[in-house]
Amino acid sequence: MTMTTTPVLQKVDLQIANKTCRFCGAGLERTFVDLGMSPLCETYPSVAELNQGEVYYPLHVYVCDRCWLVQLEEYESAENIFSDYAYFASYSDSWLKHCEKYCTDMAARFALGKGSFVAEVASNDGYLLQYFVRMGIPVLGIEPAANVAKAAIEKGVPTLVRFFGTKLAKEMAAEGRCADLVAGNNVLAQVPDLNDFVEGLSILLKPDGVLTLEFPHLLRLIEQNEFDTIYHEHFSYFSLISTIKIMEAHGLRVFDVDELKSHGGSLRVYACRASSRKHMTEPAVQKVIGDEVAAKLDRTEGYNDFAGQVKETKLALVDFLLTAAREGKRVAGYGAPGKSATLLHYCGIGKDLIEYTVDRSLYKQGRYLPGTRIPIFHPDRIQQTKPDYVVILPWNLKDEIMKQLAFIREWGGRFVVPIPKVAVY
Ligand SMILES: [Zn+2]
Numbered sequence: 001m002t003m004t005t006t007p008v009l010q011k012v013d014l015q016i017a018n019k020t021c022r023f024c025g026a027g028l029e030r031t032f033v034d035l036g037m038s039p040l041c042e043t044y045p046s047v048a049e050l051n052q053g054e055v056y057y058p059l060h061v062y063v064c065d066r067c068w069l070v071q072l073e074e075y076e077s078a079e080n081i082f083s084d085y086a087y088f089a090s091y092s093d094s095w096l097k098h099c100e101k102y103c104t105d106m107a108a109r110f111a112l113g114k115g116s117f118v119a120e121v122a123s124n125d126g127y128l129l130q131y132f133v134r135m136g137i138p139v140l141g142i143e144p145a146a147n148v149a150k151a152a153i154e155k156g157v158p159t160l161v162r163f164f165g166t167k168l169a170k171e172m173a174a175e176g177r178c179a180d181l182v183a184g185n186n187v188l189a190q191v192p193d194l195n196d197f198v199e200g201l202s203i204l205l206k207p208d209g210v211l212t213l214e215f216p217h218l219l220r221l222i223e224q225n226e227f228d229t230i231y232h233e234h235f236s237y238f239s240l241i242s243t244i245k246i247m248e249a250h251g252l253r254v255f256d257v258d259e260l261k262s263h264g265g266s267l268r269v270y271a272c273r274a275s276s277r278k279h280m281t282e283p284a285v286q287k288v289i290g291d292e293v294a295a296k297l298d299r300t301e302g303y304n305d306f307a308g309q310v311k312e313t314k315l316a317l318v319d320f321l322l323t324a325a326r327e328g329k330r331v332a333g334y335g336a337p338g339k340s341a342t343l344l345h346y347c348g349i350g351k352d353l354i355e356y357t358v359d360r361s362l363y364k365q366g367r368y369l370p371g372t373r374i375p376i377f378h379p380d381r382i383q384q385t386k387p388d389y390v391v392i393l394p395w396n397l398k399d400e401i402m403k404q405l406a407f408i409r410e411w412g413g414r415f416v417v418p419i420p421k422v423a424v425y
Contacts, residue, residue, distance in 0.1 A: 019062070019073065022194050022236060023246055026066040030300065033227060033307045035059035041231045041341035044367035044376065054371055057232055059342065063303045067245050070218055070237035070303075072230070074192045094400050096127060098262055099185075102212075103131035106181055110210055112137050119172075119179040119204060121164040121197075122187035126152030133157055140177070142168070165193065169200035178206045185214045186263065189234040198250045208278040211252065211271045218242075219292055220265025222302070225420040227310040228343040229264060239297045240267060240288045247271050256282040264396045264419075314347045316422045321353040329388040331416075333357030334401055336364045336376045340393040343418060344372050351375075354391055358382055382408065389424075391416045 019028040037056040045054070063070045106112060118132050123141025125148050132139045133156055141159035143149040152159040162168050172178065182204050191197040201211050216229055218239040230237070238246075244254050247269075256270040256279075267288070272279045296302030324331055333340070336359040344350070350372045358379040359365060365378050382390060382405065390408060392398050395417050402415055402425065415425040 021064040021067060021069055022071050022192075023069050023242070023249075024064060024067040026064055028062040028064060028071070030063050030065055030303065031307070032061040032063045032070050032303050033230070033310055035061070035227065035230060035310075035342060035346045038231065038341055038345040039371040040233070041338040041370055042233060043370055044336070044364055045370065045373065046367050050368065050373065056371070059230060059232065059346075061230055061237070063300075065300065067242055068239060068297060069242045069246075070239075072232065072235050074235055092397060092400070094397060095262065098260075099128045100131045102183075102268075103128065103135065106183075106210075106212070107132070107135055107137065110181060112180060114138070116180040117177065118181045118183065119177075120183040120185075121201070122184065122190070123152060123157070123159055124148055126155050126157030126159065128183065128185060129157045130155055164200055165196045166200045166203060169203035173203050178209065179204055180206055180209050182209065182211045184212070186216075186266075188213050188215045188238065189236050192235055194236060194246065195250070198246055198252070202250045202252050202273065205273055207273060208276045209272065210279065212268055213243075213271070214260065214262070214266050214268045216263045217259070217265050217267045219295055219297060222295070222297075222306055224264055225309055225313055226264045227306075227313070227346070228339040228419060231338055231342045233338060238267075239292050240269070240285070241292050241298055243267075243269055244289075248274070251275075253279075253281070254285055255279040257284050257288050259284075259288065262396070310346075313419070313421055317347055317418050318349070320416070320422050320424075321349060324389060325353055330385065331355060331389045331391060332382060332385065332387040333374065333391045333393050334379075334382070334405065335359055335392065335394040335397075336361070336369055337394040341370050341372075343393065344369065344374070355385075355387070356381065357393065379405075386411045387413060389414055389416050391418060393418075395419045 021028055038059045039054045039056050061070060061072055114136050116137055118137055118139045120129050121142050123129055123143045126141060129139040129141050141152050141157050142162055142164050143159050144163045146161050149159045149161045182201055205211055215238055218237045221229060221237060240257060247254050251274050252271040253274045254269055254271045258268040260266040260268055331354050333354045336357055351374050354374055356375045356377055358377045358381050360379060364376045367376050390405060390413060392401050392415055398417050417423045
């Protein structure tokens with residue numbers, strides 16, 4: 001018996017010993033928050049899949065004591081998650097407005113025109129590049145999910161179905177296809193091999209080219225208690241402090257940063273090659289670093305209270321829903337975003353507390369939320385069933401959604417926003 005059990009134990013020990021930082025390789029020992037087990041959040045079971053099981057993975061988040069990168073271990077290969085990705089970026093109106101403004105701003109600030117070249121990694125369905133195309137600026141999208149890339153090509157956005165990294169960047173550089181502007185929106189968090197990806201971005205830039213990256217800001221995640229933005233598809237969570245370390249390691253200099261409202265508070269980081277003299281470092285960089293230092297994100301103290309804060313949110317939300325259930329109120333959800341999987345699993349909320357949800361995405365309608373199997377319907381269902389409460393799962397779009405659904409007031413319906421803490425409107 002000893003012969004068979006010993007090697008198994010050794011294997012487990014090795015796995016623990018091998019937990020290392022995705023960026024700097026230091027050992028990971030400090031827990032940021034442990035959200036328990038959760039299924040992959042972008043796999044929506046269909047009716048035919050209802051009697052099959054789903055795989056759950058731990059959502060245990062660590063913070064690296066050396067570089068302050070907050071991170072999840074990778075449990076599923078990126079190919080598995082992203083090859084038939086359900087997220088079509090074009091569905092939100094406010095997001096599209098944000099993207100159009102980005103394109104006009106970048107074209108003006110960096111004097112982009114017909115002779116320029118703009119590349120975007122994880123270009124999704126062409127939601128962003130379409131605005132550069134309208135301005136006559138040559139573009140290339142790089143998108144690994146074939147079904148999503150197809151939608152981009154159909155709307156006239158040239159798109160390469162590939163994973164991005166140094167291999168593809170070197171091929172493009174060898175063909176003389178380096179870019180004046182490289183955009184990466186909400187992709188950095190989803191990259192398992194962070195160093196290969198950022199090195200690739202550096203290779204893809206022209207000598208004075210500009211890289212912009214948008215990602216949720218760790219400072220806001222902590223302040224606003226946005227724990228549901230932690231899910232398996234997001235491997236890393238960035239402060240500006242950790243981002244600068246990563247950029248510098250790959251020969252890039254961060255010269256400006258915008259603080260954005262999108263996704264509950266994001267950063268747009270502007271970087272260029274460290275050798276470029278064209279772009280002056282703007283005061284905003286020092287300002288954001290100052291905010292992060294004030295929140296102690298450059299030392300362990302800044303990371304210690306988050307887990308307790310998250311637990312408090314769970315207790316308040318579950319309290320509210322249990323009371324509503326006892327009073328016989330009908331509760332529906334709105335939206336089926338990836339983040340709802342984390343919220344619902346961590347809080348232990350199922351169909352008994354939220355009857356159904358609705359979503360504008362045709363892909364999701366008629367399917368079920370992962371794990372909880374809460375059914376997803378067309379938004380008309382709300383008008384038909386007249387629930388007492390509508391829980392807004394994509395709380396970052398709450399203003400837009402409350403406007404669209406203002407009609408629930410006719411029957412006394414009210415909105416529930418779960419994050420940063422339960423609020424009823
Ligand atoms: Zn590290």
